[in-house]
Amino acid sequence: MASIASSLDPILAGYGHDPTALLQILRDAQEVFDWISPEVRAAIAGTLGVPTARIDSLTQFYAHLYDTPRGRYRILFSDNITDRMAGSVALMDHMLTRLKLERGKLSADGVVSVDFTSCTGMCDQGPALLVNNRPVTRLTPRRIDEICDLIRALTPLDEWPADFFMVQDHIRRADMLLGAAYRRGDATRAAVARGAQAMLDEMKRSNLRGRGGAGFTTAVKWETCRDAPGEERFIICNADEGEPGTFKDRVLLQSFSERVFEGMAIAALVTGARRGFLYLRGEYSYLRAPLEAKLAEMRRENLLGEKICGAEGFDFDIAIHLGAGAYVCGEETALIESLEGKPGKPRIRPPFPATHGYLGFPTVVNNVETLCKATEVALIGGASYAGQGTKQSTGTKILSVSGDCERPGLYEYPFGVSIAQVLEDCGAQNPGAVQVGGAAGNCLTPAEFGRRIAFEDQPTAGALMVFGSQRDMIEAARNFARFFAHESCGFCTPCRVGTSLVADMVDKIAAGRGALYETMDLQRLHDILRRSSHCGLGQTAMLALGDMMQKFRPAFERRLTSRDFEPGFDLDAALARARELAGRDDAAAHLGADI
Amino acid sequence: MDVGTAPKKVKIATATLGGCFGCHMSLLDIDERLLELVQLVEFDRSPITDIKHCGPCDIGLIEGALCNAENVHVLREFRANCKFLVAVGACAINGGLPAQRNRFDVGDILQKVYSDTPDGRSRVPNDPELPLLLDKVYPIHDVVRIDYFIPGCPPSGDALWKFLNDLIGGRTPRLDYPQFHFD
Numbered sequence A: 001m002a003s004i005a006s007s008l009d010p011i012l013a014g015y016g017h018d019p020t021a022l023l024q025i026l027r028d029a030q031e032v033f034d035w036i037s038p039e040v041r042a043a044i045a046g047t048l049g050v051p052t053a054r055i056d057s058l059t060q061f062y063a064h065l066y067d068t069p070r071g072r073y074r075i076l077f078s079d080n081i082t083d084r085m086a087g088s089v090a091l092m093d094h095m096l097t098r099l100k101l102e103r104g105k106l107s108a109d110g111v112v113s114v115d116f117t118s119c120t121g122m123c124d125q126g127p128a129l130l131v132n133n134r135p136v137t138r139l140t141p142r143r144i145d146e147i148c149d150l151i152r153a154l155t156p157l158d159e160w161p162a163d164f165f166m167v168q169d170h171i172r173r174a175d176m177l178l179g180a181a182y183r184r185g186d187a188t189r190a191a192v193a194r195g196a197q198a199m200l201d202e203m204k205r206s207n208l209r210g211r212g213g214a215g216f217t218t219a220v221k222w223e224t225c226r227d228a229p230g231e232e233r234f235i236i237c238n239a240d241e242g243e244p245g246t247f248k249d250r251v252l253l254q255s256f257s258e259r260v261f262e263g264m265a266i267a268a269l270v271t272g273a274r275r276g277f278l279y280l281r282g283e284y285s286y287l288r289a290p291l292e293a294k295l296a297e298m299r300r301e302n303l304l305g306e307k308i309c310g311a312e313g314f315d316f317d318i319a320i321h322l323g324a325g326a327y328v329c330g331e332e333t334a335l336i337e338s339l340e341g342k343p344g345k346p347r348i349r350p351p352f353p354a355t356h357g358y359l360g361f362p363t364v365v366n367n368v369e370t371l372c373k374a375t376e377v378a379l380i381g382g383a384s385y386a387g388q389g390t391k392q393s394t395g396t397k398i399l400s401v402s403g404d405c406e407r408p409g410l411y412e413y414p415f416g417v418s419i420a421q422v423l424e425d426c427g428a429q430n431p432g433a434v435q436v437g438g439a440a441g442n443c444l445t446p447a448e449f450g451r452r453i454a455f456e457d458q459p460t461a462g463a464l465m466v467f468g469s470q471r472d473m474i475e476a477a478r479n480f481a482r483f484f485a486h487e488s489c490g491f492c493t494p495c496r497v498g499t500s501l502v503a504d505m506v507d508k509i510a511a512g513r514g515a516l517y518e519t520m521d522l523q524r525l526h527d528i529l530r531r532s533s534h535c536g537l538g539q540t541a542m543l544a545l546g547d548m549m550q551k552f553r554p555a556f557e558r559r560l561t562s563r564d565f566e567p568g569f570d571l572d573a574a575l576a577r578a579r580e581l582a583g584r585d586d587a588a589a590h591l592g593a594d595i
Numbered sequence B: 001m002d003v004g005t006a007p008k009k010v011k012i013a014t015a016t017l018g019g020c021f022g023c024h025m026s027l028l029d030i031d032e033r034l035l036e037l038v039q040l041v042e043f044d045r046s047p048i049t050d051i052k053h054c055g056p057c058d059i060g061l062i063e064g065a066l067c068n069a070e071n072v073h074v075l076r077e078f079r080a081n082c083k084f085l086v087a088v089g090a091c092a093i094n095g096g097l098p099a100q101r102n103r104f105d106v107g108d109i110l111q112k113v114y115s116d117t118p119d120g121r122s123r124v125p126n127d128p129e130l131p132l133l134l135d136k137v138y139p140i141h142d143v144v145r146i147d148y149f150i151p152g153c154p155p156s157g158d159a160l161w162k163f164l165n166d167l168i169g170g171r172t173p174r175l176d177y178p179q180f181h182f183d
Helices: A002-014 A019-033 A038-048 A052-061 A081-085 A088-099 A141-152 A186-194 A196-206 A218-227 A248-255 A257-271 A282-300 A332-339 A368-380 A419-426 A473-487 A493-510 A516-532 A536-540 A543-551 A553-557 A573-582 B022-028 B033-040 B069-081 B089-094 B097-103 B106-113 B157-169
Strands: A073-078 A112-117 A129-131 A134-136 A171-173 A234-239 A275-280 A317-322 A363-367 A396-403 A409-414 A431-436 A442-444 A463-468 B010-016 B041-043 B057-063 B066-068 B082-088 B133-138 B148-150
Touching: A002 A019, A002 A038, A019 A038, A019 A052, A019 A317, A038 A052, A073 A088, A081 A088, A081 A396, A081 A463, A081 A473, A088 A112, A088 A141, A134 A282, A171 A419, A186 A196, A186 A257, A186 A368, A196 A218, A196 A257, A196 A368, A218 A257, A218 A363, A218 A368, A234 A257, A234 A332, A234 A368, A248 A257, A248 A282, A248 A368, A248 A396, A257 A275, A257 A282, A257 A363, A257 A368, A275 A282, A275 A332, A282 A317, A332 A363, A363 A368, A396 A419, A409 A419, A419 A431, A419 A463, A431 A473, A431 A543, A442 A543, A473 A493, A473 A536, A473 A543, A473 A553, A493 A516, A493 A536, A516 A536, A516 A543, A543 A553, A573 B106, A573 B133, B010 B022, B010 B069, B022 B057, B022 B089, B022 B157, B033 B041, B033 B157, B057 B069, B057 B089, B057 B157, B066 B069, B069 B082, B069 B133, B082 B089, B082 B157, B089 B097, B089 B148, B097 B133, B106 B133, B148 B157
Parallel strands: A073 A112, A171 A409, A234 A275, A234 A363, A275 A317, A396 A463, B010 B041, B010 B057, B057 B082, B082 B148
Antiparallel strands: A073 A129, A129 A134, A396 A409, A431 A442, A431 A463, B066 B133
């Protein structure tokens, strides 16, 4: 069809007909066509010269790409436990009733669909939803009504009230990073003045460790990349902030993005990279335009581009790539696969990206916050930087606090702060549990609130979800179990099958059909997933559940049946269809409970 | 051997639900070791003995998946009577080949199968003697607690032999890789 070709051509040309940009092309195509129809798929495949199966591999992998029509308005409710605690389920039901819809089904007129998606990173201002990838926060029944009216009137998204799409920063405690005075370019100029080797030495002195969760020493990563053989090098900023309960990177990119870009430039100076990517999670695509504008400004001021700050040979520029709804892409090798236009399935490590990364070239992958911290090291020097925090965890850490507290938002503390201190500052009145590090983290009880946020004690990428003592922890357990079953990439069997088994078993226990047998089986699965999963997703998928089952045992045990075993489904109902067809209702046509 | 000092024999029951009897054939495949086995065990309900209902047993071996109401009754009888209940083979563990019907509606299947009548009208039999089909084919651990699982389609005679020897000998049954390596 002519119309398809005429709409696709500028998109394809914009990416230079490059098959490694396939994910970006599909995202842009979906913006135009609302879904990737077989015709659109054929047109893209034909022009790029890739098999259609390659396109299917992406539409089937990424949650936010659609190979069936999902309507002009695609509503996705954020399904983190914090959204649920704030009432998201009732709000979704309200919307479904108003629109006369079933969850996940396209409306009869083909206009709208409503479904859940994994945490969208708006936990401090939930419940939240995405409409065509644009966030609407602080939902209320009234706001839902307004949205339904706008959809019924077929109002284009650009004409919706702008305040619907307001996303707040909520910086509650600022320290070295969030509170410092900032002048664009100072950090890059300071790094250039120091020189590449001296900058690396300062990084070593700072002992800055990665803020994405693993805590790998940044200087070692940079040095490995610099020394690895390769014609090209790349700097990737990992802004695929998918961990439920984490939203610090969103704020950093919304209000502190120049620091992120400067951090990338400094990494480029040290390693000799000439190209960089910001891998932005699809849920944050509303940030793309402002980020592109910032990049353009920085290019004009010679903070990016050729001969940055006048330094001969310091050429570096940054491109933004968008994800499309896949938690696993936060894993650095999955992220690189995704950048290359493939499904985000983690690679086997080693080799690590520092030596074999993007397109096989040495690549640094750093978290958003880590790159911001690198600018501090450039400005104040490594020794001065190392003065804050603890011995093995230098500097400050930004925590994303959400859940049952009066002041959810960002809290920046020097490393070593106790959980109790954070809880006091955020106004958590009666905390019964804190989930540290997102769904893949640990669940702590009040007896452990004396523990400290640091790599020596309780490491975290920064998520703190507070559960009031009135909360039923089995709801959190179910939410996390479903999350991992949904987000498992399917590459390795222990994780693909294991996470689904776990989710089913937790549901069964929650429904009162679980026996001691299931709790023992969960423990067995915990061991299997931890030891035999391919990547961190499977290895950590049961961490929180394990904690909850141990520390909140009664929440599980009071639901257990005293019987030996109970089926997870209604056996008699399973005969209903055959009964109906055979026209029988005699005693033998029923299955009673096992005696 | 003096009858008075002979050790008490272990009682075993076996049954096939929705399966092909291949796993039972594998049990026969232990060949001359059958003679050793009968020194150790006594068979209760089993195709080998043709006993119709099982009494209290030590070990129950179940082949096949749950396809209909009668399968459920047999499985429950085994669970009620056996100390150890063992899922033998792919169908018992995962539903196996019979579970290929799970992507269809069981009503549609019945109508299709029984539509080949002279007048072309579908007549699904309604004799109470015939067990009704379940909506889906289920693995047996969905309905009762299962103690051990022996993978394979079918598990080899060697695997069954090793498993039974371990269990009867009081050791935690363990199948090493060669025992479920099929190519």
